[in-house]
Amino acid sequence: xxxxxxxxxxxxxxxxxxxxxxxxxxxxxxxxxxxxxxxxxxxxxxxxxxxxxxxxxxxxxxxxxxxxxxxxxxxxxxxxxxxxxxxxxxxxxxxxxxxxxxxxxxxxxxxxxxxxxxxxxxxxxxxxxxxxxxxxxxxxxxxxxxxxxxxxxxxxxxxxxxxxxxxxxxxxxxxxxxxxxxxxxxxxxxxxxxxxxxxxxxxxxxxxxxxxxxxxxxxxxxxxxxxxxxxxxxxxxxxxxxxxxxxxxxxxxxxxxxxxxxxxxxxxxxxxxxxxxxxxxxxxxxxxxxxxxxxxxxxxxxxxxxxxxxxxxxxxxxxxxxxxxxxxxxxxxxxxxxxxxxxx
Amino acid sequence: xxxxxxxxxxxxxxxxxxxxxxxxxxxxxxxxxxxxxxxxxxxxxxxxxxxxxxxxxxxxxxxxxxxxxxxxxxxxxxxxxxxxxxxxxxxxxxxxxxxxxxxxxxxxxxxxxxxxxxxxxxxxxxxxxxxxxxxxxxxxxxxxxxxxxxxxxxxxxxxxxxxxxxxxxxxxxxxxxxxxxxxxxxxxxxxxxxxxxxxxxxxxxxxxxxxxxxxxxxxxxxxxxxxxxxxxxxxxxxxxxxxxxxxxxxxxxxxxxxxxxxxxxxxxxxxxxxxxxxxxxxxxxxxxxxxxxxxxxxxxxxxxxxxxxxxxxxxxxxxxxxxxxxxxxxxxxxxxxxxxxxxx
DNA sequence: TTGAAAGCGCTAACAA
DNA sequence: TTGTTAGCGCTTTCAA
Numbered sequence: 001x002x003x004x005x006x007x008x009x010x011x012x013x014x015x016x017x018x019x020x021x022x023x024x025x026x027x028x029x030x031x032x033x034x035x036x037x038x039x040x041x042x043x044x045x046x047x048x049x050x051x052x053x054x055x056x057x058x059x060x061x062x063x064x065x066x067x068x069x070x071x072x073x074x075x076x077x078x079x080x081x082x083x084x085x086x087x088x089x090x091x092x093x094x095x096x097x098x099x100x101x102x103x104x105x106x107x108x109x110x111x112x113x114x115x116x117x118x119x120x121x122x123x124x125x126x127x128x129x130x131x132x133x134x135x136x137x138x139x140x141x142x143x144x145x146x147x148x149x150x151x152x153x154x155x156x157x158x159x160x161x162x163x164x165x166x167x168x169x170x171x172x173x174x175x176x177x178x179x180x181x182x183x184x185x186x187x188x189x190x191x192x193x194x195x196x197x198x199x200x201x202x203x204x205x206x207x208x209x210x211x212x213x214x215x216x217x218x219x220x221x222x223x224x225x226x227x228x229x230x231x232x233x234x235x236x237x238x239x240x241x242x243x244x245x246x247x248x249x250x251x252x253x254x255x256x257x258x259x260x261x262x263x264x265x266x267x268x269x270x271x272x273x274x275x276x277x278x279x280x281x282x283x284x285x286x287x288x289x290x291x292x293x294x295x296x297x298x299x300x301x302x303x304x305x306x307x308x309x310x311x312x313x314x315x316x317x318x319x320x321x322x323x324x325x326x327x328x329x330x331x332x333x334x335x336x337x338x339x340x341x342x343x344x
Numbered sequence: 345x346x347x348x349x350x351x352x353x354x355x356x357x358x359x360x361x362x363x364x365x366x367x368x369x370x371x372x373x374x375x376x377x378x379x380x381x382x383x384x385x386x387x388x389x390x391x392x393x394x395x396x397x398x399x400x401x402x403x404x405x406x407x408x409x410x411x412x413x414x415x416x417x418x419x420x421x422x423x424x425x426x427x428x429x430x431x432x433x434x435x436x437x438x439x440x441x442x443x444x445x446x447x448x449x450x451x452x453x454x455x456x457x458x459x460x461x462x463x464x465x466x467x468x469x470x471x472x473x474x475x476x477x478x479x480x481x482x483x484x485x486x487x488x489x490x491x492x493x494x495x496x497x498x499x500x501x502x503x504x505x506x507x508x509x510x511x512x513x514x515x516x517x518x519x520x521x522x523x524x525x526x527x528x529x530x531x532x533x534x535x536x537x538x539x540x541x542x543x544x545x546x547x548x549x550x551x552x553x554x555x556x557x558x559x560x561x562x563x564x565x566x567x568x569x570x571x572x573x574x575x576x577x578x579x580x581x582x583x584x585x586x587x588x589x590x591x592x593x594x595x596x597x598x599x600x601x602x603x604x605x606x607x608x609x610x611x612x613x614x615x616x617x618x619x620x621x622x623x624x625x626x627x628x629x630x631x632x633x634x635x636x637x638x639x640x641x642x643x644x645x646x647x648x649x650x651x652x653x654x655x656x657x658x659x660x661x662x663x664x665x666x667x668x669x670x671x672x673x674x675x676x677x678x679x680x681x682x683x684x685x686x687x688x
Numbered sequence: 689t690t691g692a693a694a695g696c697g698c699t700a701a702c703a704a
Numbered sequence: 705t706t707g708t709t710a711g712c713g714c715t716t717t718c719a720a
Binding site: 349351352353363364367368371395396398399400401402403404 | 715
Binding site for chain 1: 349392394395396397398399401402407409416417418419420423424426427430434439440441442443444457458460461462463484486577604607608630631634635636647
């Protein structure tokens with residue numbers, strides 16, 4: 001932004017009109033004679049004029065920009081979500097500012113604050129860690145905020161949410177294993193994703209109960225909070241041996257990366273999948289199709305999640321009424337799950 | 345940006361000073377008495393003042409924003425690169441505007457143009473399709489542009505570039521196969537990535553030549569341009585059978601996704617890896633570690649690529665002299681490649 | 689140490 | 705249909 005650029009003043013001077021006439025011409029305002037308009041446009045083109053969006057924003061009180069916070073871009077899940085967001089944003093003429101929170105509360109707030117200063121028109125936050133204590137602070141921002149798969153247990157009513165139905169997803173996974181004859185079914189989870197982990201665990205419990213199975217307490221393996229920062233694959237590799245010893249014949253994993261970790265551990269232990277153990281993942285990232293055996297998993301419509309959230313934000317920007325959205329995951333059966341063997 | 349926000353005027357009124365004094369206080373200007381400064385800061389805090397970055401940008405001619413164009417965010421390679429960019433940008437206090445080009449020339453230009461209007465301080469373009477015909481147009485932009493792994497054959501000197509050494513990477517791959525005893529080595533490439541594909545193919549040819557092998561023409565399999573838009577996995581699946589028939593015992597694949605496609609095709613044909621065929625990929629995306637067998641691949645330092653490019657941009661913004669950078673890939677040997685069997 | 693005033697590049701109300 | 709003027713919220717001379 002250093003070098004002096006052509007402004008409407010420059011064009012005005014060259015065209016022998018006032019700068020407001022130029023402004024009108026460029027914006028196709030009706031109160032202007034067609035000839036002058038075309039002439040001005042021609043001059044603008046010749047001078048390589050590029051409108052200054054910063055000045056426009058200051059005047060219009062709109063930046064045509066939205067802010068997006070995700071925990072990590074390198075995570076295939078969020079990458080897909082952001083892809084969906086960007087598609088819709090772009091087709092609506094909005095640019096997206098991207099920031100990462102690394103599941104850290106402070107960083108999330110810092111990102112939102114930065115968006116606030118930049119006066120974005122709206123904000124999208126995935127996997128938010130924000131709690132109701134910050135309601136006040138967020139309310140100040142005065143632009144619509146939509147949360148995607150919020151991890152906060154209870155979010156004030158004033159916020160808008162698009163979530164995946166974790167509870168349903170967990171049930172689909174467990175019911176699938178039950179339908180294959182499994183009754184000893186474990187849950188391999190992670191410690192730090194409060195809401196989604198809880199919901200999936202709850203779905204697991206209810207589904208087992210409905211199948212008439214009383215789950216043993218050691219069928220549920222969760223990493224300590226401390227491991228929260230380590231990667232899911234490693235956590236699962238570490239947790240699987242113990243879990244397998246409890247005699248489970250099927251495991252519902254918190255997500256696909258956890259399932260991959262479980263697979264690796266099984267490989268090392270000589271446990272064959274799905275013969276000795278059936279595995280079900282969650283998310284449906286590309287990777288799940290390419291591991292061996294391909295992973296049976298509960299797919300989240302990731303692109304759709306991003307698209308819907310962005311669409312909701314668009315509606316909010318047009319002051320439409322919107323309702324919170326719960327998207328349904330669906331099971332994709334692949335090679336990692338099979339009928340319980342007689343010797344299971 | 346709709347609701348009226350607190351401005352320095354409001355604070356000035358409340359503090360009984362002029363707005364310029366407020367501006368000075370808030371910016372820790374030295375020409376101001378400590379008491380007044382603290383008092384003003386206190387009032388600002390009480391009034392929940394959030395500076396308007398748009399107004400600041402208009403005045404300062406700096407937006408503290410950079411624009412990033414990638415072909416796709418959902419691509420694990422670019423996701424990682426963007427992660428690296430964002431890390432460095434954020435620690436330098438810059439926000440990143442993200443846009444996608446989908447390998448499409450027009451979309452790439454549109455994205456850059458949008459950044460130009462928004463007066464970003466600098467631009468990063470990955471996998472650019474821009475040719476020298478657009479030099480003029482890009483020169484207008486007057487902010488530094490750094491290209492990452494540019495796909496353009498010849499880019500004018502005025503542009504800054506960070507690339508991976510594709511040529512070296514290809515040699516590493518082929519030399520690895522040669523060291524395992526392979527002599528009939530194929531190349532499985534894609535049609536549309538002009539530069540990187542050419543470089544890798546060239547590296548493949550040279551390496552073979554140096555090993556004293558005269559490659560048969562049908563050892564090189566490339567998808568038609570038309571398939572350019574399809575995904576790499578599918579292309580490879582389609583191309584592998586023919587390529588295998590030529591009698592190659594090792595294949596260097598354009599990238600990891602191509603290698604995965606090759607693996608899937610082999611599974612279907614009953615070709616076992618690495619016994620019947622050794623496979624080497626390129627990129628080193630996470631996926632490469634989790635397929636079976638794990639993929640031997642030429643790793644690009646993706647995070648580093650993003651970080652270096654962003655660092656170069658930072659240097660450019662400080663008017664430092666920078667030199668184009670070529671990063672070296674490195675081979676990671678895993679299970680998909682092995683010594684040539686006697687019956688190979 | 690502070691205030692008054694100009695100006696960044698644009699839009700829009702009001703006048704002509 | 706066009707020009708004049710004010711103002712978006714800020715930084716920065718120049719005077720006081």
